Amino acid sequence: MASRRTTPLEIEEIEPAACTVDLRLQILQQLPFFAGLAPADIVAINEQFRERGYRPGETIYHSGDAGTHLYVVAAGQVKLLRHTVTGQDVLLEILALGEFFGSLAPLAGDVYPETAQAQTAVCVLTISSDAFRDILRVRPAATLAVLDLTAARLQAAQETVRQLSAYPVEQRIAFTLVKLSDKLGQEAEVGYLIQMPLSREDLAQMTGTTMESASRVISQFQKEGLVRSGRQWLAVTDRPRLEAIAGLRPPN
C-alpha cells in the first residue's frame, strides 16, 4: 500500500552535465557580484574558474587545510562546519546556488577555519584566492557586492550568537526552520517543504543542541501541527505560529 519511497524530496541525480562550460557562463553572470558585467568580461572571468563535482557527504576542504581557493556553489547545497575537541560539530551555514565560500584572504600560511562538506550532490566553481582578488581589484562594484554579502553573513552570525546566548532550544529550532524554509522551501503536498536532506543531527548542529533534543522539539512541533517531518525531510505547515515561537512576531 505504501509506495517504496516516502521521501517527498526531489533527489537530484548527479549529472555530470550540470557543470558544462555553457552552464558555467550562465551561473557566473547571475552571481550577485558579477551581475552587470559585460559578456566578454564574463567569458574572460569564466576561464579562470574550474568546476568540480562532489558526492553527498564528501568533504570539499577540511578545517586546517591551506586556504588557497574560493568556491562558488553551482548546484546542490554545501554545509560549513567547525569541529570541536569533543567531536561535536557545529554547522555554521548552508550554502545554495550562487553563494561563495572558502578563502578570500591572500595571506600566505592562512588556513580554512571551517570544513566544507557536500550536503547533496554538488557542483562547485573554484578559483585561486589570488586570481579572485585580481578580478576584484579592477572591478570596485563587484568588490562592494562581495562586501555586502559578507556583511550580511556577519549579521546573520551575530544573530545566531544572540540566540545561543539568550534563547531556549525550542525557539532556536523554530527560528532555524523559518530561515531554512525561506531559503530552500517550496510548495509541496506535505506543506512548504525544505528542499534538502535535513537530519535531526543537522538541525542539532545548527542550533547548538543534541540530536535527542532536536528530535523531541520536532516531535512536539509535529504534534501541534506546525510541521510535518520524516526521515531527512521537513515541511513547514503553520508558518505564522512557527514565527511566533521563533520570536519573529508577537505571540498574538
Place this chain on the structure above:
Amino acid sequence: MASRRTTPLEIEEIEPAACTVDLRLQILQQLPFFAGLAPADIVAINEQFRERGYRPGETIYHSGDAGTHLYVVAAGQVKLLRHTVTGQDVLLEILALGEFFGSLAPLAGDVYPETAQAQTAVCVLTISSDAFRDILRVRPAATLAVLDLTAARLQAAQETVRQLSAYPVEQRIAFTLVKLSDKLGQEAEVGYLIQMPLSREDLAQMTGTTMESASRVISQFQKEGLVRSGRQWLAVTDRPRLEAIAGLRPPN
C-alpha cells in the same frame, strides 16, 4: 594604609581636544583601509567626516534606528550589543581605535541591528553610508581592505557560535579574557592589565552567561592565580594556563 584609589586602570579624561582636525587627519591616514592613500586624498576624505564625543555609557545609536551612518573609533572603546525580549543584552564586540561600525549598506529603510554604546569616554568620526560607499567605489584597494576586516569579524563571530554551542562557561570566559588581553592588554604592576572598565556583567554578556556565573568563574581563576581582578578591572597573571583552559593549547 590603602590608597584612596585601588583601580589600576588609567582613566582617560574626556578631552575635547582629542577630536581636533589635526588628529583626525592622523587617525584617518592610519586606518587600515585608507593606508597608502595620497595625503591630498586623505584631506579630501577627511572633510566628509564629522567628529562626535560621547560620555561613558552613552548610546551612539540604538538597535532599530535608521542605519544611515558609518562610524570610526577615534578614541576610547565602543561596545556593540543586541537586546533580547527578556531584557538580557548580548555583547557582540568591543571596538577600539581605528575600528569601524554602523552601516555600510545603502539600502533605504535599513536599520541598525545592534546598539552601539560608549564603554569609556569616546570620540568617533562619522560619515554617511552613501558618502563612504562613494569613497570606496573609486578606491578598490580600500574596498578590499574593508572586505578583509569584515571577513575577519565574520570568522570571529563564527568562532563565538562554536564556543556557545559546544563549550562550558569556564572555557568561554577564559577564551574571552585571552582575546581581550591581546586587544587591550598592557603591562602593569598587577599583571597584564586589560585597559578598559570591564564588569562581571560585561563579561557575562560577552560569553552568554549570567553575572553570577561570571563572578564565580573569575573568583575561581583568581584563587588559582590565573588573574587578578577588582571592581571593573582585570589583569591576566598566568596566560599560558588561561590559554590551556580556553582550549588554545594542549593542557600539558
Place this chain on the structure above:
DNA sequence: CGCTACGTTGATCGCACTCAAGTATAGTGG
C-alpha cells in the same frame, strides 16, 4: 528480506540559572 542508519522516547544527572542575602569599593557631600 535483512541490515544499517536515522529517529524516537524514557530515565537520570549535572551545569548553570534563578533567587536571595550579604560584603566591599569608590565616588559624594558634609
Place this chain on the structure above:
DNA sequence: CCACTATACTTGAGTGCGATCAACGTAGCG
C-alpha cells in the same frame, strides 16, 4: 577627612533545562 550611599561584586541554596545514557522503533537500501 570621614561618614554616607550607590553600585559592583560575592556567595549560598534550590531548581530546571537540556545533556547523557540507554533501549527500542522504522525507513530505505542492497
